[in-house]
Amino acid sequence: xxxxxxxxxxxxxxxxxxxxxxxxxxxxxxxxxxxxxxxxxxxxxxxxxxxxxxxxxxxxxxxxxxxxxxxxxxxxxxxxxxxxxxxxxxxxxxxxxxxxxxxxxxxxxxxxxxxxxxxxxxxxxxxxxxxxxxxxxxxxxxxxxxxxxxxxxxxxxxxxxxxxxxxxxxxxxxxxxxxxxxxxxxxxxxxxxxxxxxxxxxxxxxxxxxxxxxxxxxxxxxxxxxxxxxxxxxxxxxxxxxxxxxxxxxxxxxxxxxxxxxxxxxxxxxxxxxxxxxxxxxxxx
Amino acid sequence: xxxxxxxxxxxxxxxxxxxxxxxxxxxxxxxxxxxxxxxxxxxxxxxxxxxxxxxxxxxxxxxxxxxxxxxxxxxxxxxxxxxxxxxxxxxxxxxxxxxxxxxxxxxxxxxxxxxxxxxxxxxxxxxxxxxxxxxxxxxxxxxxxxxxxxxxxxxxxxxxxxxxxxxxxxxxxxxxxxxxxxxxxxxxxxxxxxxxxxxxxxxxxxxxxxxxxxxxxxxxxxxxxxxxxxxxxxxxxxxxxxxxxxxxxxxxxxxxxxxxxxxxxxxxxxxxxxxxxxxxxxxxxxxxxxxxxxxxxxxxxxxxxxxxxxxxxxx
Numbered sequence: 001x002x003x004x005x006x007x008x009x010x011x012x013x014x015x016x017x018x019x020x021x022x023x024x025x026x027x028x029x030x031x032x033x034x035x036x037x038x039x040x041x042x043x044x045x046x047x048x049x050x051x052x053x054x055x056x057x058x059x060x061x062x063x064x065x066x067x068x069x070x071x072x073x074x075x076x077x078x079x080x081x082x083x084x085x086x087x088x089x090x091x092x093x094x095x096x097x098x099x100x101x102x103x104x105x106x107x108x109x110x111x112x113x114x115x116x117x118x119x120x121x122x123x124x125x126x127x128x129x130x131x132x133x134x135x136x137x138x139x140x141x142x143x144x145x146x147x148x149x150x151x152x153x154x155x156x157x158x159x160x161x162x163x164x165x166x167x168x169x170x171x172x173x174x175x176x177x178x179x180x181x182x183x184x185x186x187x188x189x190x191x192x193x194x195x196x197x198x199x200x201x202x203x204x205x206x207x208x209x210x211x212x213x214x215x216x217x218x219x220x221x222x223x224x225x226x227x228x229x230x231x232x233x234x235x236x237x238x239x240x241x242x243x244x245x246x247x248x249x250x251x252x253x254x255x256x257x258x259x260x261x262x263x264x265x266x267x268x269x270x271x272x273x274x275x276x277x278x279x280x281x282x283x284x285x
Numbered sequence: 286x287x288x289x290x291x292x293x294x295x296x297x298x299x300x301x302x303x304x305x306x307x308x309x310x311x312x313x314x315x316x317x318x319x320x321x322x323x324x325x326x327x328x329x330x331x332x333x334x335x336x337x338x339x340x341x342x343x344x345x346x347x348x349x350x351x352x353x354x355x356x357x358x359x360x361x362x363x364x365x366x367x368x369x370x371x372x373x374x375x376x377x378x379x380x381x382x383x384x385x386x387x388x389x390x391x392x393x394x395x396x397x398x399x400x401x402x403x404x405x406x407x408x409x410x411x412x413x414x415x416x417x418x419x420x421x422x423x424x425x426x427x428x429x430x431x432x433x434x435x436x437x438x439x440x441x442x443x444x445x446x447x448x449x450x451x452x453x454x455x456x457x458x459x460x461x462x463x464x465x466x467x468x469x470x471x472x473x474x475x476x477x478x479x480x481x482x483x484x485x486x487x488x489x490x491x492x493x494x495x496x497x498x499x500x501x502x503x504x505x506x507x508x509x510x511x512x513x514x515x516x517x518x519x520x521x522x523x524x525x526x527x528x529x530x531x532x533x534x535x536x537x538x539x540x541x542x543x544x545x546x547x548x549x550x551x552x553x554x555x556x557x558x559x560x561x562x563x564x565x566x567x568x569x570x571x572x573x574x575x576x577x578x579x580x581x582x583x584x585x586x587x588x589x590x591x592x593x594x595x596x597x598x599x600x
Contacts, residue, residue: 018504022397023405029394030409033416033476039438040427052436100323108309109316115324121588122331126533128554129581132561132574133337134330156330159323188315217420219536224562235422239540242426249430256427260419267418271411274418278477279484 044253051249065254073241073255074230082234085147085154085222086215092155093162093211094204100159101166102192106178122160127220130157135224145227153221158214162207165280169203170196202276209270209277216263234259338581341574347567359575369576372544372551375463376583379552380531383470388524391478392516396508398479399486410483414476421473425540428469432456456542459549466538466550473537474530478523485519486512518595525591532583553580 043051044065046058069075103109104116134153135144143149173196181191197204216234223236238259245252267274342359346352363369398406416424431437432455440452455465493511502510513520535554538544544551544559551559553576561573 019400022400023402026394026397026402026405026409029475030412033472034412036427036431036472037415039431043430052441096323096326099319103316103319107312107316107319109313109320112316112320115320118332119323119327122327125331125335126529126554126580126584128533128535128557129338129577129584130331130334132341132570132577133334136337136570137330137334153330156326159326160331163323188312188319192319213418217422219420219422220558235420238420238422238426242422242429242540249436252426252430256423259423263418264415267415268411271407275410275414275480275484279481 040253041257043249044257046250048248048250065250066258069251069254069258072251073237075237075255075258077230078232078234078237081147081231082216085150085233086212089151089154089158089215090208090212092151093159094207096155096159097162097166097207098197098204099192100163102170102196104163105167105170106173106175106196107188119160119163122157123164125157127157131220131224134221138225144225145231147226147231150222150225150233153225154215154218157221158211162211165207165210166200166203169200169206173199202280205273206277206280209274213263335581338574338577341571342578343571344574345569345571348570349567352571355571359572362572363575363579368548368551369556371548372553372556373579375550376532376534376552376554379463379466379470379534380528382467383474383531384524384527386467386471387474387478387527388520391475391523392482392513392520394475394479395482395486396512398483410476410480414480416473416475417477417480419473421536422540424469424473425537428465428472429456429541432465457546459546462542462546462550466541469537469541470534481523482516482519485516489515521591521594525587528587528590529584532580532587553583 042056042058045061045063046065047060047062050058100119104112138144138149138153141149143152177195177199178191181195186195219235219239222233223239226232226236229237229240238255241252241255245255341352343354343356344352345355345359398410402409432439434440434452434454434457437455439455443449443451453461455461489512493515494507497507497511533554534552535558538550538552538555539558542550543563544555557573557576557580560569560576562568
């Protein structure tokens with residue numbers, strides 16, 4: 001036995017047959033998973049006629065599909081709409097989850113458990129079950145077809161999960177620290193924002209990544225609550241593109257590439273945080 | 286010396302003063318003020334909405350005229366509604382298959398990843414995870430092109446290697462559409478679950494493997510007797526996530542097929558949307574709410590299942 005002190009199941013040789021077999025499988029999986037993206041980008045760089053008959057690698061490579069897609073689909077304004085909705089919703093969710101998460105983790109007050117259980121039960125509620133009354137509610141307060149209506153719905157429906165997350169991060173903060181702050185005379189709100197908050201930065205990072213991604217990718221609420229095209233966010237726009245440009249694959253591929261580019265760029269650069277955030281979010285269940 | 290003594294007792298005295306009754310009151314008030322905004326949001330958006338869904342499910346409403354109370358007839362009509370019955374079947378079927386596949390295969394892949402691959406490991410994981418960060422809408426739009434019967438790369442690839450007779454109308458043929466949906470959903474979800482299982486694997490105590498090795502266990506036995514039991518919380522969580530995602534399925538299917546061809550791929554989610562917001566006739570808010578109630582009911586079952594399984598683990 002080799003004397004490795006590493007947390008892995010030990011194999012006698014680095015080149016065992018099993019290892020070769022595993023490597024082949026992983027390679028195939030990785031390539032198969034990534035291939036649709038490769039195809040998509042290549043298609044976006046083609047002339048429309050060479051999509052089906054042309055060679056694998058487009059020759060010549062043309063970039064005109066991108067400006068075409070940008071202009072024809074008004075990509076910029078929809079992108080902006082999504083950005084506005086995501087950032088503002090995120091701000092709201094952060095505020096609610098930090099305050100409520102701290103309150104549930106560290107403070108004692110009446111009805112604490114009842115409120116917590118009720119809040120948590122919302123995580124099991126599917127959007128499909130809420131969409132009809134939410135549509136009617138938003139309509140009745142006059143915020144239908146408004147980005148604000150969508151923002152409110154996102155904050156209301158996605159906060160419970162973030163509250164749950166932040167609570168578990170806050171529970172890791174030692175009570176003595178909070179006691180010390182209390183003895184120095186600071187009130188609860190001050191304690192939270194000045195003393196405790198810096199300690200839960202990983203938690204905040206997790207919430208930001210998870211929620212931004214969820215809001216950016218969300219489709220059902222965005223499609224139902226916003227009707228006019230100029231106010232639409234990105235995902236419903238792509239849905240309509242799928243129908244309208246069903247046969248114009250090069251344009252569609254360019255639009256799709258543009259749609260995923262920001263997320264992919266952020267992801268590749270912040271991989272560690274991404275993966276950590278998602279797994280922590282999932283494991284803290 | 287004397288002033289040090291004073292300094293030491295002063296904070297304590299101060300603390301005792303502060304932690305007295307007024308202190309508790311401040312804590313309680315802060316606690317409520319911190320959690321009530323979220324709770325109010327909950328009541329407005331979730332509490333009222335759920336109640337309204339349930340109430341609407343007993344009514345019939347076309348969103349134009351007034352709503353009429355029809356008791357349980359929406360639910361009774363389920364039995365005669367072929368589309369709904371099929372949607373229910375498809376939902377349960379897809380959920381079952383997806384849950385089984387996405388709770389087991391990613392764990393095996395994660396174990397393979399757990400074998401010290403260096404830069405290859407990170408690169409491969411990055412590649413595998415990418416489908417999980419893009420939206421369902423984009424996924425479906427992309428795959429609609431790939432699965433196109435005449436021009437998509439699946440069929441053209443089959444043609445190029447001589448398997449022409451395997452070419453199908455992947456999205457337009459009712460016999461294959463569900464397989465296509467499974468393929469797309471698995472492609473999208475695989476990376477996420479591999480990452481989750483991989484993270485969970487890091488938490489398994491190394492010494493257990495060594496102890497098992499001393500007892501003469503080979504690789505597979507180590508997996509079955511050490512890895513799987515130790516990952517039980519992760520397994521349970523992944524299982525529940527898969528169940529919930531399956532029951533709620535909407536985005537991918539709506540973009541790929543809108544529930545077609547001829548309602549072959551309707552799920553509860555798409556049927557609800559179709560009946561309420563995309564009805565060729567008049568919208569049926571009441572009937573759609575009844576379908577929503579069924580979705581909710583199934584989700585609650587899944588969560589109760591998880592809570593029950595969690596309890597058993599802890600005893």
